[in-house]
Amino acid sequence: MPVRIIDHVYAQYLLTRLRDKNTGSLDFRKGLVRLGRIIGYELVKTFPFRYVEVETPLGRAVGVDIIGLDKVVIVQILRAAMPLVEGLVKAFPNARLGVVAARRKEEEGYVDVEVFYSKMPSIGVEDTVIVADPMLATGTTMSKAIEEVYKTGTLGRLVVVSVIATPVGISRVLSRWPDTEIYTVAIDPELNDKAFIVPGLGDAGDRAFAT
Numbered sequence: 001m002p003v004r005i006i007d008h009v010y011a012q013y014l015l016t017r018l019r020d021k022n023t024g025s026l027d028f029r030k031g032l033v034r035l036g037r038i039i040g041y042e043l044v045k046t047f048p049f050r051y052v053e054v055e056t057p058l059g060r061a062v063g064v065d066i067i068g069l070d071k072v073v074i075v076q077i078l079r080a081a082m083p084l085v086e087g088l089v090k091a092f093p094n095a096r097l098g099v100v101a102a103r104r105k106e107e108e109g110y111v112d113v114e115v116f117y118s119k120m121p122s123i124g125v126e127d128t129v130i131v132a133d134p135m136l137a138t139g140t141t142m143s144k145a146i147e148e149v150y151k152t153g154t155l156g157r158l159v160v161v162s163v164i165a166t167p168v169g170i171s172r173v174l175s176r177w178p179d180t181e182i183y184t185v186a187i188d189p190e191l192n193d194k195a196f197i198v199p200g201l202g203d204a205g206d207r208a209f210a211t
């Protein structure tokens, strides 16, 4: 399944707090950080592992080594992904980080997205690339960010991490890059005439940064 909903009750609780219009920006940012951590740990579960022996101060124990944790790239789409990525890096502390700065221009009936800065680490086929943005609305921003990632060359695994996605945004990404995996906490049904997700949580960037 290319789309995975994080149905952990604590993730759903955190999303509910984010949706609440009375949640202030400090708690909104904290909620995104916590969700990033939970989604990150869910993603870790999909990495292969092998059993290893370890020497404790008192003897030998059998444990696990997770394969590929040192081959992770996290790309954050400014601004709203910043707190989400702060949480994701708790699960992937050795991740190399990329940045895409994008601005959505909401017009009646359509969305245009300008990418005005992009910087990627070197990426190889052995890497898992996680592109994070809490809102996957029309999917235009995410598509432009993935284009920036592909400019670096051939990728291995590509994972989109969002908090609220829409069927339209998911289709836009998967129709172009069908092997992409999408992790999200919820899929909301609609976009309004300014391409905001309904019911959604409003403007994630504005709510996180109190603008």
Ligand SMILES: O=P(O)(O)OC[C@H]1O[C@H](OP(=O)(O)OP(=O)(O)O)[C@H](O)[C@@H]1O
Binding pocket: 077, 078, 079, 080, 081, 102, 103, 104, 105, 111, 113, 133, 134, 135, 136, 137, 138, 139, 140, 141, 142, 169, 195, 203, 204, 205, 206
């Ligand atoms: O799927 P789309 O229709 O492209 O919309 C999603 C994008 O819109 C918002 O960004 P915005 O341009 O408002 O920037 P911000 O994060 O700085 O608020 C959001 O943070 C996503 O990046």
Ligand SMILES: O=c1cc[nH]c(=O)[nH]1
Binding pocket: 080, 135, 137, 195, 196, 197, 198, 200, 201, 202, 203, 204, 205
């Ligand atoms: O609903 C939406 C859509 C795009 N960006 C947001 O922050 N919220």
Ligand SMILES: [Mg+2]
Binding pocket: 203, 204, 205, 206
């Ligand atoms: Mg915004």
